[in-house]
Amino acid sequence: MASPKQFTRVAIVGAGPAGFFTADHLTYGDGGQIVVDLIERLPTPLGLLRYGVAPDHPNIKAAGATFEEILDRPDVNLLCNVDVGNDVTVEEIRANYDAVVYATGASSDRRLGIPGEDLPGSISATSFVKWYNGHPEGDRFDALEAESVAIIGAGNVALDVARILLKSADDFAITDVPHRVLEVLRGNKVRDVHVFGRRGPQYAKFTTKELRELGELDGVDVVLDPRHLEGIDPDGHTPAVKRNLKVLAGWAERELTGAGRRLHLHFDTRPVEVMGQGAMSGLRVEESIGGETRQWDLDAQMMLRSVGYRALPFPGVPFDEETATIPSEASRVVRSGAPSMGEYVVGWVKRGPTGILGTNRADAEDAVESLKADIAGGMYDAGGLKPGVAQLLRDRGISCVDRSSWTAIAAHEALHGETHGRGNVKVDTWDELLDAAGVRSNSPVSQGP
Numbered sequence: 001m002a003s004p005k006q007f008t009r010v011a012i013v014g015a016g017p018a019g020f021f022t023a024d025h026l027t028y029g030d031g032g033q034i035v036v037d038l039i040e041r042l043p044t045p046l047g048l049l050r051y052g053v054a055p056d057h058p059n060i061k062a063a064g065a066t067f068e069e070i071l072d073r074p075d076v077n078l079l080c081n082v083d084v085g086n087d088v089t090v091e092e093i094r095a096n097y098d099a100v101v102y103a104t105g106a107s108s109d110r111r112l113g114i115p116g117e118d119l120p121g122s123i124s125a126t127s128f129v130k131w132y133n134g135h136p137e138g139d140r141f142d143a144l145e146a147e148s149v150a151i152i153g154a155g156n157v158a159l160d161v162a163r164i165l166l167k168s169a170d171d172f173a174i175t176d177v178p179h180r181v182l183e184v185l186r187g188n189k190v191r192d193v194h195v196f197g198r199r200g201p202q203y204a205k206f207t208t209k210e211l212r213e214l215g216e217l218d219g220v221d222v223v224l225d226p227r228h229l230e231g232i233d234p235d236g237h238t239p240a241v242k243r244n245l246k247v248l249a250g251w252a253e254r255e256l257t258g259a260g261r262r263l264h265l266h267f268d269t270r271p272v273e274v275m276g277q278g279a280m281s282g283l284r285v286e287e288s289i290g291g292e293t294r295q296w297d298l299d300a301q302m303m304l305r306s307v308g309y310r311a312l313p314f315p316g317v318p319f320d321e322e323t324a325t326i327p328s329e330a331s332r333v334v335r336s337g338a339p340s341m342g343e344y345v346v347g348w349v350k351r352g353p354t355g356i357l358g359t360n361r362a363d364a365e366d367a368v369e370s371l372k373a374d375i376a377g378g379m380y381d382a383g384g385l386k387p388g389v390a391q392l393l394r395d396r397g398i399s400c401v402d403r404s405s406w407t408a409i410a411a412h413e414a415l416h417g418e419t420h421g422r423g424n425v426k427v428d429t430w431d432e433l434l435d436a437a438g439v440r441s442n443s444p445v446s447q448g449p
């Protein structure tokens with residue numbers, strides 16, 4: 001067996017949770033033999049931790065402190081504002097690194113495929129989440145004029161969106177939501193939020209903690225037809241499902257208070273058609289309860305589909321359109337039916353959008369185990385450290401947000417919050433993020449909208 005190379009340089013494409021956990025496993029206690037470059041298309045790192053976790057869940061966001069510690073390691077470099085496939089090709093990355101790990105996540109969403117889905121007012125929950133989290137490519141919602149909103153999906157993202165719409169805007173003043181988002185929430189006209197799950201409550205993907213939160217919102221009644229719970233034996237399900245069913249049963253028995261806002265939960269109900277002329281005005285659904293199926297129409301001016309994230313392909317990397325993942329074996333990328341030397345994949349783009357934040361830690365550990373086994377097995381030639389792409393990008397005039405630039409953004413956001421009498425407040429435009437970082441803009445193609 002060949003001797004392991006003394007130094008190995010690894011590119012991780014994607015600086016979200018999966019990328020950070022991978023960098024952690026690669027560099028923790030390795031004696032500096034592995035150097036990692038975290039390459040990110042956006043001008044900021046952290047991925048879904050920054051742009052996906054709800055702003056009123058600070059305990060989950062606290063994981064960012066651990067990621068900052070990883071960035072402080074001398075053998076971890078940050079290269080944000082770099083569009084792989086445009087600023088630099090996958091082939092160039094493979095040539096300038098011993099190994100590359102794809103951790104690009106799942107930034108798009110799945111569609112319902114029903115008539116009227118493209119009417120104004122019908123949008124993806126993904127775009128709404130990006131908006132309230134200050135994503136620089138998020139859509140802009142200048143007002144929330146709808147009084148009745150339908151949310152399609154029975155997972156935690158659906159609950160997050162429902163909570164944002166129903167909660168008092170004052171509760172978000174202590175969070176990091178952009179100031180323009182807070183002002184829109186202050187004018188929020190939503191009174192009824194309907195959450196639809198196409199199967200029974202025992203199949204919902206809610207976690208109990210997030211489910212309970214909805215029942216504790218001030219000024220909100222929870223409306224649930226008890227017939228949705230009939231015939232379900234809790235003993236036949238997992239402890240998590242039992243907890244959820246217990247919460248739902250309590251809500252079904254709760255007296256309504258006449259609160260100004262209401263959360264309606266519908267199970268065994270699927271959308272059939274988004275209705276309206278020129279804009280959404282209603283939703284036709286099909287409901288099955290007690291062996292009977294009927295269709296009924298809901299007055300609603302907005303629909304948010306929350307039926308799953310979907311990864312997107314990028315040039316130079318194999319992609320399975322059916323599963324929306326990069327094909328792999330033991331975290332090694334598969335090209336032409338065989339594992340490709342020096343290419344690995346981790347996170348949602350590997351396994352699909354499943355699990356919670358911590359799931360990525362174990363997934364990253366598996367990928368790093370395969371990578372280190374390949375190093376020990378002599379897959380990589382002995383020799384000096386490969387150059388990486390930082391100099392290549394400089395030669396092309398590509399401006400990167402590095403560790404110090406990211407620190408400057410964080411400082412700017414703290415100051416930005418002070419001007420509004422708040423704590424840290426996110427900057428939500430690409431240009432302002434780069435200005436705060438002291439970095440000039442690259443090409444419009446790299447920047448996105």
